[in-house]
Amino acid sequence: xxxxxxxxxxAHQCAASFNAAARDAAVQELSAQGYRVLVSDLYDMxxxxxATRDDVIGGLKNCxxxxxxxxxxxxxxxxxxxxxxxxxxxxxxxxxLVIFQFxxxxxxxxAIMKGWMDRVLTQGFAFSLQNVYNxxxxxxxxAMLSFSTGAIQTMYQPDGINGDINVTLWPLxxxxxxxxxxxxxxxxIFWSPAHSPHAARAAMLEGWRARLRGLMAEKPLSFAPCELxxxxxxxxFLMKPEARKDQEANxxxxxxxxxxxxxxxxxxxTRAGPTLKK
Ligand code: FAD
Numbered sequence: 001x002x003x004x005x006x007x008x009x010x011a012h013q014c015a016a017s018f019n020a021a022a023r024d025a026a027v028q029e030l031s032a033q034g035y036r037v038l039v040s041d042l043y044d045m046x047x048x049x050x051a052t053r054d055d056v057i058g059g060l061k062n063c064x065x066x067x068x069x070x071x072x073x074x075x076x077x078x079x080x081x082x083x084x085x086x087x088x089x090x091x092x093x094x095x096x097l098v099i100f101q102f103x104x105x106x107x108x109x110x111a112i113m114k115g116w117m118d119r120v121l122t123q124g125f126a127f128s129l130q131n132v133y134n135x136x137x138x139x140x141x142x143a144m145l146s147f148s149t150g151a152i153q154t155m156y157q158p159d160g161i162n163g164d165i166n167v168t169l170w171p172l173x174x175x176x177x178x179x180x181x182x183x184x185x186x187x188x189i190f191w192s193p194a195h196s197p198h199a200a201r202a203a204m205l206e207g208w209r210a211r212l213r214g215l216m217a218e219k220p221l222s223f224a225p226c227e228l229x230x231x232x233x234x235x236x237f238l239m240k241p242e243a244r245k246d247q248e249a250n251x252x253x254x255x256x257x258x259x260x261x262x263x264x265x266x267x268x269x270t271r272a273g274p275t276l277k278k
């Protein structure tokens with residue numbers, strides 16, 4: 001039987017960093033479980049972040065009006081994407097789990113990692129208009145964010161100065177990972193390692209190792225299934241009236257994004273939840 005593969009997409013400039021230690025812990029623990037672990041060390045690879053015309057080999061479909069999404073979709077179909085994109089797509093194809101390991105930058109991933117997402121997750125390869133969210137092309141794969149923050153945990157509470165971390169994570173976890181179909185595992189958040197004593201940092205890494213031992217058996221986060229929505233331009237891709245009616249008695253919104261004007265479902269983007277009914 002083929003060896004199962006995990007891909008770690010890693011973005012930190014320094015081998016002595018806390019993020020490097022978190023990456024190393026994942027490589028060790030997953031290798032010990034028999035996984036083949038691939039690491040894309042983006043800064044070391046000098047991975048290009050900008051989505052440009054250079055990503056397409058050969059002629060363009062429309063030179064007058066360059067549309068990156070259209071051109072890369074055609075290039076993917078015709079095997080004309082640049083070699084660095086193709087190499088990363090091959091790793092994603094082989095992986096059953098993709099872990100993104102990074103320091104939080106401006107409430108998001110570092111630019112080099114966002115560039116990886118922009119360039120590698122091309123239309124056709126990572127999604128199609130018919131295949132998104134729970135019907136997405138990667139629905140048999142898992143993905144997760146593993147990141148450190150500068151801020152302490154209370155700063156990312158709903159009443160903390162940075163606001164609710166669940167809101168911060170919604171665009172990355174729903175808008176990118178789940179959009180491509182990935183089952184999204186709860187994020188691994190290392191709160192403020194730089195402002196923690198050594199023993200606390202060591203405990204964070206030990207907690208991560210313990211989690212990695214059971215990671216593959218974890219339930220994913222809850223997202224709203226496509227079947228709840230009217231999937232047409234005429235219908236505005238809005239939630240169907242019967243689905244809205246089903247939600248009337250729920251004191252909370254359905255997900256962080258689909259809050260329906262109600263209080264957010266607690267921890268929707270940070271803890272595994274029930275599979276939502278289609
Ligand atoms: P490091 O500084 O590398 O490590 C922290 C400590 O851990 C160091 O003392 C290191 O020696 C030690 N360490 C390394 N290995 C180990 C080990 N094996 N065991 C124990 N200790 C170890 N933060 C936010 O919260 N929100 C933001 O929006 C945000 N935006 C940012 C934007 C930019 C452009 C930048 C530069 C920073 C931003 N930050 C933000 C802060 C950033 O997220 C943190 O600086 C980062 O997460 C810290 O992680 P690190 O790996 O760089 O830590």
